[in-house]
Amino acid sequence: MERSFKLVRLGEEQKTVYVAYFLKEEAIYWWDSVKALEEVQPVTWTRFKELFLEKYYPRYMQKQMEMKFLELKQESMTILEYEKKFTELSRFVTKYVNTDEEKAQRFQQGLEYWIRDRVSMFEIGTYAGVVQKAALVESNGAQSRMKRDIKKRKVFHQKERSVSGYQQDRIVKRIGFQK
Incomplete structure (x- = not known):
């Protein structure tokens, strides 16, 4: 209003x-x-x-919202989901996010450890900057995991093929056939 x-x-x-x-x-x-x-x-x-x-919006509800905000962690949410929830709850507790820098710090504190660790290296002072870097780190992490998974599958399939080839050789020799 x-x-x-x-x-x-x-x-x-x-x-x-x-x-x-x-x-x-x-x-x-x-x-x-x-x-x-x-x-x-x-x-x-x-x-x-x-x-x-x-x-x-009585006092007890204000306290509940404050606790939700203070306990908010990214956990299984994506950066975008976490940012949406953070923004939603921060409206109710402006005393903790008076400045853009405080907002950035609070957001960064709730990030998953591996993301927070990488984002903190940049020493970003703005909320938008922290959200952007966190999303970038998350995206790069997802791509790295995909590449690692693909490599694991390739290695697994190669081992599987070499094992089945070895088993075929044993069966052929046992029966007495030659290749």
Whole structure:
């Protein structure tokens, strides 16, 4: 809503009225009852936000979101999935990501060890930079694993062929045939 305030150039007095217009269902009833109880009329935008968050985003939920954010690790997620979850949760805990550098550090701390180890060598100070490097490292790691797997399969098949060739020679000799 605050982004739209800039777009429509609302003054402080009009913000609460504007937002109240967009409330729906139960929120309308909540707002009507709160308005009736508030001593100061009209209710300021700052006070509206306090009341709204108190009702729809209570302290215990804020703490839960904070814990989810602090415990967030990449684990089995891809970099893109991890970044999406990180962005989603960081909205609720801005005190931990006040600056771009803090955001970059927090993101980097949650990366899988092998990715974090490689990304940290670059000493990147921006969030976008860390995300980009992490995605690049992840991509290169996936390509390396694919190449390694292909080599393993080739070696395995070569060994398998040489073993089966050896077994055929033994069978042929045992029966008494010559090649």
